[in-house]
Amino acid sequence: MESSRSFWEIVLVLFLLASCATGEGTKAGASATSGAADQMEASQLCVVRHAQAYGSLEGAPPGLTTEQLNTLTEKGRIQAKKLGAEVPRPVRAVFASPTGRTRMTAELMDLGEPIGLTGELSALEDESLDEGRERILEAIDRARAEGVDGKHVVMVTHGKVASLLIGELKGTPLSERASAHRISYGEAVCLPMPASDSN
Numbered sequence: 460m461e462s463s464r465s466f467w468e469i470v471l472v473l474f475l476l477a478s479c480a481t482g483e484g485t486k487a488g489a490s491a492t493s494g495a496a497d498q499m500e501a502s503q504l505c506v507v508r509h510a511q512a513y514g515s516l517e518g519a520p521p522g523l524t525t526e527q528l529n530t531l532t533e534k535g536r537i538q539a540k541k542l543g544a545e546v547p548r549p550v551r552a553v554f555a556s557p558t559g560r561t562r563m564t565a566e567l568m569d570l571g572e573p574i575g576l577t578g579e580l581s582a583l584e585d586e587s588l589d590e591g592r593e594r595i596l597e598a599i600d601r602a603r604a605e606g607v608d609g610k611h612v613v614m615v616t617h618g619k620v621a622s623l624l625i626g627e628l629k630g631t632p633l634s635e636r637a638s639a640h641r642i643s644y645g646e647a648v649c650l651p652m653p654a655s656d657s658n
Contacts, residue, residue, distance in 0.1 A: 502606035502652040504599070505546050506624045507615045510567075510645035511535035512560035529559030536567055538645025543568030547649060551610035554601065556580040556617060564645070565615040577601070580616040583623070588633050595623045599653060606652040618642070628653060 512535055513519050514528035531539065542564070550572055555565040557576045565574045579598040583591045602612040614624065619637060626636030628650045642648060 500609040502551075502609055503547055503611045503649040504602045504606060504624075504628065504652050505611060505613045505647050505649040506621050506628075506642075507542060507546075507564065507568075507613060507647040508618055508621045508642045508644055509535075509556075509558075509561045509564040509615055510538035510542070512644075514560070515644055526559060531560060531563050531567070535560075535564070535645065539564045539567035540569070542645060542647055543570060546570065546613055546647060547611050549610050550613055551607070552602070552605035553613045553615070554580060554598070555615040556582065556620075558582070558617075561615045561617070565613070568613070568615075570613060580614055580620055582617040583619040588623070588636075591620065591623050592627070592633060595620060595627060598624065599627060603652060611649070612652070613647075621648075625650070 509531075511532050512528065513523055513530055513532055515535075516532070519528060546568065550570045552575065553565055553568075553570050553572045554575045554577050555561045557578065558581070561580070562574065562576065577598065579594050579601070581594075586594075598614060602614065606612040616624070618641065621642055622636045622640040623633075625631075625640040625642070625648050626633070629640070631639050640648075
């Protein structure tokens with residue numbers, strides 16, 4: 460009788476020990492799985508075309524200075540604020556072309572980060588597509604350095620440069636980017652941050 464009781468006591472102790480071990484293992488596994496899920500959220504590069512400016516209008520009011528033409532219209536201000544609410548969080552860095560309309564768009568988006576003005580995002584003017592691509596590759600490298608651990612990078616630029624950037628991220632042939640990736644004033648396209656050099 461005594462040995463029988465001892466046997467069942469041992470079985471009970473072993474059962475309790477096994478239950479505790481299993482419980483701790485489940486918690487640790489759940490925690491590890493949760494941590495892995497958090498790390499799996501990819502950083503994004505959000506390419507933004509500046510919001511509507513007076514210079515963007517077909518019938519811009521006469522007599523405006525260059526600076527005034529670079530100012531956002533009331534519609535543009537609304538677009539920029541709406542963009543700010545739509546961009547994924549958390550934002551790690553914000554870059555913009557140095558022009559008034561891009562800078563103002565970035566400011567009104569109110570993303571909680573200082574705005575880095577960079578010529579890499581300037582409008583494509585007297586440059587070939589290849590030259591423009593060289594510039595945006597530098598911009599992408601800059602974004603990649605900032606966009607880590609699920610934090611996102613926002614770049615506010617101009618129409619043709621936005622098309623070049625989006626096309627680079629999607630691997631679209633250079634000659635097709637302008638038509639394939641044209642975006643409107645005050646529009647953003649967010650794509651996964653490239654993990655390796657775009658070249």
